[in-house]
Amino acid sequence: MKLKLSCADFSFPRLEHDQALGVIALLGLRGADIGLFEGHGHLKPSAELRRPAASGARLQRRLAGHGLKAADIFLQLHAGFDELAINHPEAGRRAAAGEQFLRALDYADAAGAAHITILPGVTFPGETRADGVARSVDELNRRVAEARAAKLQLAVEPHVGSLADTPERALDLVKRVPGLGLTLDYAHFTRAGMADERIEPLTQLATHLHARAARRGRLQAPLKKNTIDFPRMVEALARRQFAGWMALEYVWIDWEHCNEVDVISETVQLKNLLLAAAEKIK
Numbered sequence: 484m485k486l487k488l489s490c491a492d493f494s495f496p497r498l499e500h501d502q503a504l505g506v507i508a509l510l511g512l513r514g515a516d517i518g519l520f521e522g523h524g525h526l527k528p529s530a531e532l533r534r535p536a537a538s539g540a541r542l543q544r545r546l547a548g549h550g551l552k553a554a555d556i557f558l559q560l561h562a563g564f565d566e567l568a569i570n571h572p573e574a575g576r577r578a579a580a581g582e583q584f585l586r587a588l589d590y591a592d593a594a595g596a597a598h599i600t601i602l603p604g605v606t607f608p609g610e611t612r613a614d615g616v617a618r619s620v621d622e623l624n625r626r627v628a629e630a631r632a633a634k635l636q637l638a639v640e641p642h643v644g645s646l647a648d649t650p651e652r653a654l655d656l657v658k659r660v661p662g663l664g665l666t667l668d669y670a671h672f673t674r675a676g677m678a679d680e681r682i683e684p685l686t687q688l689a690t691h692l693h694a695r696a697a698r699r700g701r702l703q704a705p706l707k708k709n710t711i712d713f714p715r716m717v718e719a720l721a722r723r724q725f726a727g728w729m730a731l732e733y734v735w736i737d738w739e740h741c742n743e744v745d746v747i748s749e750t751v752q753l754k755n756l757l758l759a760a761a762e763k764i765k
Contacts, residue, residue, distance in 0.1 A: 484721040484764040486757060489514025489554035489730045491693075493524040494746050496735055500525035504549045510750065514554035515546060516693075516730040517594065519587065522562025532586040539593025546594070553596035554728035555666070555691050557640075558587045564644050569626070570604035570618035577622060584626055588633040598691050598727065599630060600666040603639040603647045603656060615646050616656065623660040631662060638664035638690045642671045643702065649675075650682050657688050664690030668732065669711050670697035679712050686719045693732040694753060703733060705744055706752045713753070714760035721764045729757065 490512050495503040503525065507515050518524040519531060531538040546553055560567040560583055567580045584601070591599050604619040606612045623639070630637035639656070641647035647656050650672060657663050667689040672682045676699040694716075696709030720729075731753055733746045 484761040486761045487514060487728045488512050488754060489516050489728045491516040491730055491732045493518035494733050496524060501545060504551060508549040508551055513551060514728050515551045516555045516557060517553055518557050520559045528560050528583060532583055532590060535586040535590035536593045539590040542594045553594045554730060555598045555600055556591040556596045557600045565605050568604045569622040570615050572607055588630060588635060591635055592633055598636045600638050600640055603645050606646050612646060620659050623663055627660055627662040636664055636690050638666040640666040650685055653685055666691040668693035670695050670702050673697040673711055674702045679715060683719050687723050689725060691727045692729040694729055695733050703744055706749055713756055717760040
């Protein structure tokens with residue numbers, strides 16, 4: 484199996500953006516996952532999406548200067564998960580998020596990306612989870628159509644604190660939105676103590692992967708303490724003929740103990756492990 488490995492630009496927040504891209508290239512990777520995050524990282528939606536086509540083209544030139552391609556544009560419009568969630572109970576906030584999403588599509592297209600990731604939404608106080616899921620489904624169906632018109636693949640990342648916080652909930656959500664993909668990160672489920680066997684069915688709907696070591700109680704851990712069976716994960720992806728990018732996504736932020744690992748060393752170790760696992764699959 485031939486893997487397309489990328490690395491997140493937000494893995495290196497202490498560097499200037501161009502320097503972070505340089506590190507990714509020095510690691511021998513040809514793809515960069517671009518974090519368009521309001522809360523952290525280098526590139527902020529409030530700035531980049533004012534003139535999305537121009538900003539996206541500038542990003543494409545910066546990537547090309549390092550021999551890189553945009554593997555994914557990961558859009559998060561607010562530092563928190565709920566303030567501009569796609570399923571916010573307030574119609575005005577949903578509309579604002581929808582307008583920024585359309586701008587992000589122009590940005591991704593200009594940057595040369597073929598894949599865009601957003602968050603699936605949360606459950607809000609005072610309502611049932613079913614209410615929140617119904618609004619997410621409506622909004623995601625609209626966004627899938629808009630992304631398809633722009634020739635982009637849209638995916639959601641199930642994550643800690645979202646309404647897709649178990650493999651079963653994530654699978655149900657994506658199956659209710661034809662054309663929607665998954666940006667799959669085992670770590671969000673591993674942290675909660677869920678076994679690989681329970682997570683593995685999500686590989687059938689994955690269009691993008693985030694890979695990092697994790698264990699029960701830790702969203703991100705050193706590889707020596709990791710409990711994810713990465714060779715098994717690669718085999719599952721191969722059976723499903725996964726052809727997307729797999730991002731090495733160690734992050735260094737003061738959230739979920741994610742600033743307690745050596746990002747460079749762990750990225751190199753996991754890269755080598757994944758390539759060795761893929762090499763064994765003919």
